[in-house]
Amino acid sequence: MFSGVFDMAARHDIKRGLSWGSAALAGALLLLPLATPAQAADTITIASWGGNYQDALSKAIWGPVGQKLGITVKEDNTNGLADVRAQVLANAVQWDITELTIDGCAQGAAEGLFEPIDFTVVDKSGFDPAVVNASYMGQNYYSNVVAWSTEKYGKDGPQSWADFWNVEKFPGRRSLRNDPAEVLEAALLADGVAPDKLYPLDLDRAFKSLEKIKPYISVWWSSGAQSAQLLTDGEVDMIGAWSGRVTAAQAQGAKVDFTFNQGLLIADCLVIPKGAKNKDLAMKALAAALSADIQANLPTYIDYGPANAKAFDTGKIAPDVAARLNTGPENAKKQVVFHGDWWGEHGAEARERWSAFMNE
Known part of the structure; x- marks a missing residue:
């Protein structure tokens, strides 16, 4: 289990150009589902912050998403909103889903850089309204x-x-x-x-x-x-x-x-860049990634609090683990959502x- 050291600091350090020292994630990772190998049409690419943080989320979130949907999830690294903006403005979007800081999500939403979320596909009921927007949703805190x-x-x-x-x-x-x-x-x-x-x-x-x-x-x-x-x-x-x-x-x-x-x-959030090549499949993957059952995997790999409060109702997060997590019910009510x-x-x-x- 990760100790929680790979917190928001890592993301700020990445934006300053520091290396994570993780050769395994220098390029895109390929997560192969346990189901029948997916065809090219059943492949999406997600982008996150790299290093051990991304490795943890690969195991907690994206691997299970691939298995649940029977698709291939490829991974890439992002340095933040500027990367998304560049792809969208050049009409050359390479990612289907990307992770950003919550303020970056808000700014990108104001600029119209993201696809609207289909809330008939994505369930927002377990999320604080402060991390739910028409085009982004919180992933973890x-x-x-x-x-x-x-x-x-x-x-x-x-x-x-x-x-x-x-x-x-x-x-x-x-x-x-x-x-x-x-x-x-x-x-x-x-x-x-x-x-x-x-x-x-x-x-x-x-x-x-x-x-x-x-x-x-x-x-x-x-x-x-x-x-x-x-x-x-x-x-x-x-x-x-x-x-x-x-x-x-x-x-x-x-x-x-x-x-x-x-x-x-403070949340990190997920978005689908405007013009994503696999928007419909990305929407299903987004829904799976934010589901209570998959969100409940997070504490196994990293001391990050699931953004979906219903994760604590799944039975997958032991009471002693919930007691130490920032979004554990008793801890969350003492805090303020950024x-x-x-x-x-x-x-x-x-x-x-x-x-x-x-x-x-």
Whole structure:
């Protein structure tokens, strides 16, 4: 089983051009179904983030999809929305389904880059409305959480973003991500905004809140690997970090803990690029990939929470596994779902203000 280290950090690292070091996935993978070998007409190509993350999803999602539908699923790698845009605009679409970040999905949907989802084929009933759009749906979640050094605070570390901001009750070295996405949400939660009133984000209030904590931030981390290293080396006493990186640090012996309370559930999503050659078959594959039964395979291979809440009703996810997953029923209700549609519409403005804030 994967430890969960291959979280969103890997995707951000890929976009910075870093190698996953996985020769097995350098080219497209071919997943052969157990059924009779499929003909060329029964083949689709999906694109994901590569490396061990994609290897895990191959086993959890795409292999079972191929077997269920009796088709061949080929795999390729993507660097994100720009790749999809280039293919669509050139009328040379190579992928039938691709995975993107939720904000990338929102932006691509606004640009008209995706085929509409046929909801008579794809069941959306187990999904949070924030990750369901006319042309994309969430696949899995990672979480941004409050984590702390147990050497510094024991088990009684900060239990909310308000605690993270409380430098008198919890003195110590702090770290946040050097990016407004997720950090603006944390700043508003710290300032007392109710989780169900978080969106649309109040940028003025968020940056006012950030001004209060900025002098106490020792490190603004820029990659998931860096955040894990800060924890492992004990360079900071508390951090806002991706939960998969925290559990990986724990597995390596780091004396850290975290809480899902006020965590931010951030989805990756699946889309069918406009002009996909096998749109109808891709729609069936999308429906299978997002079905509760196949979504329930995820925890066997990676500590990612299924986006389909009905996966926890299948009996395939043991109670002790559900208890550690970010979308386990008890953990999910403590968190807030990240709204990619807001970032798709307002991300440019937020990032411009962030740049000015960081350069003050």
